[in-house]
Amino acid sequence: MKKIYANTVSQLFKEKGVREECECCGKTDWVLLNNFAALAQQNSDTPGISTFPIIAVECKNCGNMRFFGRGRLGVEDKTE
Numbered sequence: 001m002k003k004i005y006a007n008t009v010s011q012l013f014k015e016k017g018v019r020e021e022c023e024c025c026g027k028t029d030w031v032l033l034n035n036f037a038a039l040a041q042q043n044s045d046t047p048g049i050s051t052f053p054i055i056a057v058e059c060k061n062c063g064n065m066r067f068f069g070r071g072r073l074g075v076e077d078k079t080e
Contacts, residue, residue, distance in 0.1 A: 006032045027061040
């Protein structure tokens with residue numbers, strides 16, 4: 001997956017109208033979790049695991065985490 005940088009994520013959030021305030025504590029200081037690139041889901045009806053590419057951020061004050069779909073934010077993960 002393509003590496004994402006904090007300034008890129010900040011710009012993408014502004015373009016999509018993502019609120020900066022943490023829903024838990026109201027602070028606006030977030031850290032990008034670069035090592036958190038996908039969520040995995042195992043469905044009991046079908047074998048195997050599905051993954052969903054995400055961008056994850058964590059509130060530096062309270063630890064609240066937000067997950068955003070990479071595709072919806074416009075992040076292209078195609079290899080060149």
